[in-house]
Amino acid sequence: MPVICRQVLKVLEQLAPSQLSEEWDNTGLLIGDPSAEVEGIMLCLDMSVSVLEEALEKGANLVISHHPFLFKPLKTLRFDSPLGQLLQKIIKEELQVIALHTNFDHAGEGVSAQLAKKLGLVDVKVLQPKYRETLYKLTVFVPREHESAVRQAIGDAGAGHIGNYSHCTFRVSGTGTFLPLEGTNPFIGAKGRMEEVEEFRLETIVPESRLGKVLDAMLAAHPYEEVAYDLYPLANQIKEHGLGRIGRLPEPVSLARFAEQVKKRLALPAVRLAGNPEQIIATVAVCGGSGKHLIAAAASAGADALVTGELGHHEAQVARDLNLALVDAGHFGTEIVSLPFLAAYLERALDAQQNNIFVAMAVTEKDPWQIV
Incomplete structure (x- = not known):
């Protein structure tokens, strides 16, 4: 299953939310198509001709640069200038370029x-x-036999982090009731018949940046056609x-x-x-x-x-x-020390091996200053 550029933007948003960017900054997808399939990802601090050529040589069609190379509004686009030549080649080769700048500077793991x-x-x-990140209390009702799978899925997606502990939850048993109406396809029971099911009320906390991923994981692991869950914004906050x-x-x-x-x-x-x-x-x-x-x-x-x-x-x-x-x-x-972390994060978040894409750091990029 291919990775789409939009998916990469989504996992980057979870790491470094766009609201952390300074107003004067230019972050996100600078050039490209959010629906493009990603074959490989090249990481760098600065987008340049050498990075572009390395990306093409290695088969990467998405470059994530820390510094935005498009910063001030363009008044002209001349292909006889260094920036114009770079832009021309990026567009010609159908590369996507993302900038992860002050939002990554401010991010909790940035x-x-x-x-x-x-x-x-x-x-x-x-x-x-x-900025302090808002916490949410997530409560979901799960049939007893599936509680373990749902709990594992939401924990793996980032729910339940308290200090240096992960997968923190609380559960209490009870009885769920429901009446499947016309047009339903119930996992348990039959249309038109009241059902009573042994369920767990499973509770955990979720940071705002992980909320979408956690809810997606919960819905995928939950057996019910219609999942009953509650979200409560909390006054206590964690990530700073x-x-x-x-x-x-x-x-x-x-x-x-x-x-x-x-x-x-x-x-x-x-x-x-x-x-x-x-x-x-x-x-x-x-x-x-x-x-x-x-x-x-x-x-x-x-x-x-x-x-x-x-x-x-x-x-x-x-x-x-x-x-x-x-x-x-x-x-x-x-x-430059931040790029190995970013590479590992993307590999995990995108399940790179399963999706058959690679994430690499540009080796041609060097510090422009030298000691003599």
């Missing part, structure tokens, strides 16, 4: 979350919250989305030692640091890409150091006055 994980931080929290992350190192180390750890864990030739090399670093803030606007927030949150990219002279001075050490690991180096 860029900075993956950077924090790569650096080994523990007790990680959002540094600058933007926003920019940057802050967490603790497993063991405090000097700034010089920490910078070496960053360089090694991110497989970089070098990093820049600002601060006293002997300063002890215990609490670390991170932001993938360019996080200079989070310097004050990091210091206010109690961070000893901020790891990000694109830091300059004035940012170093501001951080010094706030007693905040800086480790500049580059825009590319702090964002």
Whole structure:
């Protein structure tokens, strides 16, 4: 069964909801047909001619780029310009291009979350919250013999997450009654005859971003022609989305030692640091890409150091006055760590092996900056 581009957009929406995008951003399907069949997916930070050629060589007809290469409105489209040539070839080769930018930056498992994980931080929290995800209580009534299958299906789809526990549910037994009317095809009983069935009332919680997937899984696993279920929006909220992350190192180390750890864990030739090399670093803030606007927030949150990219002279001075050490690991180096996670997520969500598609990261994409 082929995967359709629209399905890819749906699973990306569950990971990084579009409402998390900044108003000035340009995310989603930038070029292509949402009904196109997807043969392979190429992931990159920036859409380019080299990425396009690699995608074509490997048989990928969908490219998911972190940065949107169509950002400002086009006033002209000239095929003798680099952007025009790229657009011409994308359209000619019938590629689909999706941008997953600030919505992925803000997402609970997005860029900075993956950077924090790569650096080994523990007790990680959002540094600058933007949005808290609404929780729903899902209650569904299931015949006793099918309760296990429905419970497993909704848990696998993302229901029932509480902290580090998954598949959390509550059930209570009872009796369901119904009268199948004309035009029905009841799973249990017969038309025109009142039925009483031993059922479980199964309850769980579902985050808003997983709601569609969970309901689809529930309906597919449930045996009834008409499924009785209730949804209640809850006042308590879980997932917090926003920019940057802050967490603790497993063991405090000097700034010089920490910078070496960053360089090694991110497989970089070098990093820049600002601060006293002997300063002890215990609490670390991170932001993938360019996080200079989070310097004050990091210091206010109690961070000893901020790891990000694109830091300059004035940012170093501001951080010094706030007693905040800086480790500049580059825009590319702090964002590329998110692509392996994205690849694994898509493979699971799209059941890639069963659907006979592949998800790959562009190997031709390199950091434009070099150390000499």
